[in-house]
Amino acid sequence: MNILIVEDEELTARKLQRLTPEIEPNAIILGILTSIEESVTWLRANPAPDLILLDIELADGQSFEIFKQVPVQSPVIFTTAYDDFAIKAFKVNSIDYLLKPIKAEELRRALHKLNKFKETFSNNSNDLQHSIRKLLSQLAPAPVPVYRERFLIRQGQKMFSLPTKDIAYFYTRNKLSFAKSWEGRDYLVDYTLDEIFAELDPRLFFRLNRQVIASVNSIEKVNLYFNSKLKLQLLPAFDEEVIVGREKASDFKTWLGE
Structure with a gap:
């Protein structure tokens, strides 16, 4: 196994150089690099190693910059003094990351994990990289949804948030959309109800029907209605009947009870 070490702390570099062959007898240390610049130059001029042991904080910046400057085809085990970089590390070919000071058992576990990847997927480098990237994409955290926190309201020549x-x-009337405030004021909103609902937190707002989207706190009363429908009383009062259809009644009751 050809291994490249990128580490600007001399003691850590020497420790990795000593420990790695002890744990992985077939390991060949190709070199020890100390900077982003050196690493980019080396990777452009040499075949991809089987593994890179890569320090995150280098003298000339964070090693993530290497991936922006040159394609890195090798699996990576990061080393770092800070665990804040864990998620970012896993997005760039990372098999594992080790916290400094490096412990032999943790390095052994990381190398074992790499070998398991090879055994599980393939000895073919391209297949391995594809499989690793696929697995790492699953480790990435799901994006946190962002919901609208305010609406721009126009009143004559004035605007406010x-x-x-x-x-x-929210409700619609004569093909126009309005927001009803808790004080009972009505404000024209420049969006359709479909557009509005797509940007609201579904835990707090429910599309009652084609005409109304209501906040959970605006539901004052729920009455059973014929044909398994529900009849609602909103606060502030809405000047028309608010009916939740049979097809939405079950989802509405679930939402209201969450």
């Missing part, structure tokens, strides 16, 4: 938390419900 209306916080979403100040809105009891």
